[in-house]
Structure formats: structure tokens, C-alpha cells
Amino acid sequence: MSETQQALARGLNARHIRFMALGSAIGTGLFYGSSAAIQAAGPAVLFAYMIGGAAVFVVMRAMGEMAVKHPVSGSFAHYAARYLGRFSGFVTGWTFTFEMAIVAIADVTAFGIYMGFWFPQVPRWIWVAAVVLLILVINLMKVKVFGETEFWLAVIKVSAIVAMIVAGAALIVFGFHAPGQDTAPGLDTLLAAGTLFPNGFTGLLLSFAVVMFAFGGIETIGITAGEADDPARAVPAAINTVPWRILLFYVGSLAVIMMLFDWRQIDGTTSPFVQIFDALGIPAAAHVLNFVVITAAISAINADTFGAGRMLYALSLKGLAPRSFTRVSANGVPWMTVLVMVLVLVIGVVLNVLLPEQLFLMIASLATFATVWVWVMILASYLSMRREMGRTGGKRNAFEVPGGSLSAWAALAFMGFVVVLLALSAETRVALYVGAGWLVLLGISYKLLVKAPAAQAVDAPSGSGRE
Numbered sequence: 001m002s003e004t005q006q007a008l009a010r011g012l013n014a015r016h017i018r019f020m021a022l023g024s025a026i027g028t029g030l031f032y033g034s035s036a037a038i039q040a041a042g043p044a045v046l047f048a049y050m051i052g053g054a055a056v057f058v059v060m061r062a063m064g065e066m067a068v069k070h071p072v073s074g075s076f077a078h079y080a081a082r083y084l085g086r087f088s089g090f091v092t093g094w095t096f097t098f099e100m101a102i103v104a105i106a107d108v109t110a111f112g113i114y115m116g117f118w119f120p121q122v123p124r125w126i127w128v129a130a131v132v133l134l135i136l137v138i139n140l141m142k143v144k145v146f147g148e149t150e151f152w153l154a155v156i157k158v159s160a161i162v163a164m165i166v167a168g169a170a171l172i173v174f175g176f177h178a179p180g181q182d183t184a185p186g187l188d189t190l191l192a193a194g195t196l197f198p199n200g201f202t203g204l205l206l207s208f209a210v211v212m213f214a215f216g217g218i219e220t221i222g223i224t225a226g227e228a229d230d231p232a233r234a235v236p237a238a239i240n241t242v243p244w245r246i247l248l249f250y251v252g253s254l255a256v257i258m259m260l261f262d263w264r265q266i267d268g269t270t271s272p273f274v275q276i277f278d279a280l281g282i283p284a285a286a287h288v289l290n291f292v293v294i295t296a297a298i299s300a301i302n303a304d305t306f307g308a309g310r311m312l313y314a315l316s317l318k319g320l321a322p323r324s325f326t327r328v329s330a331n332g333v334p335w336m337t338v339l340v341m342v343l344v345l346v347i348g349v350v351l352n353v354l355l356p357e358q359l360f361l362m363i364a365s366l367a368t369f370a371t372v373w374v375w376v377m378i379l380a381s382y383l384s385m386r387r388e389m390g391r392t393g394g395k396r397n398a399f400e401v402p403g404g405s406l407s408a409w410a411a412l413a414f415m416g417f418v419v420v421l422l423a424l425s426a427e428t429r430v431a432l433y434v435g436a437g438w439l440v441l442l443g444i445s446y447k448l449l450v451k452a453p454a455a456q457a458v459d460a461p462s463g464s465g466r467e
Helices: 014-025 034-067 075-084 086-118 124-141 141-172 200-215 218-224 231-239 242-260 272-279 282-315 335-354 359-392 404-424 425-449
Strands: none
Touching: 014 034, 034 075, 034 200, 034 231, 034 242, 034 272, 034 359, 034 404, 075 282, 075 359, 075 425, 086 124, 086 200, 086 242, 086 282, 086 335, 086 359, 124 141, 124 335, 141 242, 141 359, 200 359, 200 425, 218 231, 218 282, 231 404, 242 272, 242 282, 282 335, 359 404, 359 425
């Protein structure tokens, strides 16, 4: 491949970034992971999504405020290095890459499960291998092609969710009963267990491990700053849509399906959306929704690969990753980083052969730890920036976090709370062990492999061509 340029090619406009934001927020965590969250908390899971969504919105606004000030590639690793120190930038960037790798494996696993709805006799790993090849092709093309692909995939799943909510609401209003279901659709079905908290407050707490996984990757919006035509406008515009996205796509859609069908019968063998419409005796709707969740999985894997690749590129420019990751093709794509992510996905193929049943929840827990760690570093960087601005009298921008530092501290406390929750369940506790081992490994790697920068300012532009 030609390597005629070392800077990433700009080609993502506001439309691309807005729908990438939708794409990163609507994926495997909603379409498949929500079954585990519902099983843990019952209808109370709706509160978990609202509480978690509020905290994530603060994180996104903090990142957006910093993105307007520093519109660079690998944004939040740059902010951590700039405001917390070079080692913090190293840990943040590599942990985000780890997060994207783990989430991508979860997404390809879910893709294989979805395909099993149509082709139950075909081994899951075959579908996983096929989608890995597709992602490789898409991510080696021009970034505008990537943006257009994400746009149309997001259009499909957003349209489908809206249609599903409208159709579900109509079924509720007209009193459509699932075969063999005694309770009327609506609040009676939602409260079939007699309460919003059938598994108690503990069930609500345990659901946060999966709920926060669902929001993982939404920070990829910040990665687009280095390739956006106008990051100061496009990134904040995308971030501002987070609250209504969460309310509509998570709370709205899950409320509708739990009003249509007794949530206690959701078994996790496929997407709860597909299972419920199949159980309602509407097979055409189930097949359509299965197509939608497949496109959602492809979109999520695509975004995961993009985000991890661009982060590795930004780290390599700062000397925090192998220099070979700066190699850029004639299309303006960091092709070495794309190949690394594809190799990670190949590991996902192998894991689907070895651990087809236990894989998803284990990976979701690991991804939750990595996700929350990255969010903690974003919030810590933001608080450090605010302190610096207070000392130096730095100019504030129009895109500030509502509530400022107070909101950031509240969100930071919540993230710490989520990490503690991972220790409450034996199934999620392994994430803490692996996460702690990962951080130790990063500390050793930094000490042994990373050289001190030679007269390089840490606040230098990261391949975007401008600050």
C-alpha cells in the first residue's frame, strides 16, 4: 500500500458524526445485552438505563468541552496526557483500545447468535469469520466510505426502533394478546411479577454491569475530531443528542417490549426484541427485526474498529505505541491499526469455537471495566482542565458541562460505584481481576518500552493538521 501521507484524511461531516453517535449508542448492548439486564432487574432496568444515561451524558459533555478546545485525533488520550501526565495518556489510550477490542469481540459474538436464528445448523464461528472480513474491507477504504456506511446502517436501525416502538404502542392500545398470555398488554404485563423491583434493589444494582456496557463506545464520537470537517460544530451537535437518544431508544423501546410480553420469559437465546415479536405470533416482524439487529451488530463492529485504529494511530504519533501504527495508506487510513483490530477479531472467532455459551457475559463484564475506566479518565482530565483554567484565567467556550465541576464529580463518584458493583457477582468479578492485571501490565510496559519525548510538547496537534 502507498504511504504517501502521515496525516489522516478529513472526510466526516456533521451528518456522518451524528449518525456515528447513534450507531455507537445503539448496538449489541441494547439488542442483545438488554436480555441479561432485564433478567437481573426486571422492569426496574428502565431506571438503571436512565441513571446510567445521565452519568454518561455528563462524561460526553466533558469530552465535548475539551474537544472544542482541542479538536485532535485520539482526543481523550490527548486530554489525559495534556492535563494528567503522559503516563495517564498512555493508560487511557491503550485501555480505550482494549475496550474497543473487547466490545468488538462481544459484537461479533452477538452477530453469530443473530445468524443462528435463521441458520441454527451452521456453526457460529463461520458467520463471525465472514463479518470480520467485511469489516476489514470497509475500514481500509476512504474514511468518507466508512462514514457513509455507518450513516446508512444507523438509518436502518434507528428507523426500525422507531417503527417497533410505534407498532408496539399500537398493539398495546388495541389490546393485542400473545398466544397463551393471560395479562393484558400494558402496565399489567409490565408488572406481571407484582412490582417494578421483582429482584429487589440488589437486582437493580447488578443490572448496571450490563447497562453500562450498553453505553460503551459512545465516546468514539470524540475520536472523530481528527477527521471531522468542522469538529468544533459537529462533535458538540452529536453529543447534545445523547439524552433523547437514551430515553427513546433504550427506555422507550424496552418499556414497550416489556409491556407486550412477560419479561420473565426472556431467555437470552437471541435478541429479546426478536424473541418477543416471534412469541407474539408475528414471524415476519421477528425476521425483520433480526435483520435490523444484524445491521446494528455490523455497525457497532465497524465503529469499534474505527475507534481503536484511530486511537492507536494517535498514540503512535506521541511515541506511546509502535511507530509502525502511523503508516497511512493513500486513502488516508491508518491501515496497520486496522489490521491489528482484525487480528483481535480473529481471536473472537477462536473464542466462539471454544466458549460459545459463556463468552458474551464474560466479555461484557470486561468491557464494562474498561469503559468505566476510560470515562473516569475523561472526567479526571476535565476536572484538571477546569482547575488549570481557574488558575490561568483561561477562556471558556460555549459548550460547557451543565453544572460544571459539580456534575463531573457526581458522575465520577457514580463510575466508582459501578466498579464496586462488578465485585458483587461471581460472573462479573473476573472483570476486576483482568482489569487490575491489565493496568499492571500497562504500568510495566510504560516503564520498559516507552521513551521520554525529546523536546516534544504534549499539547502538540495529533495528526489532525490543526489544534
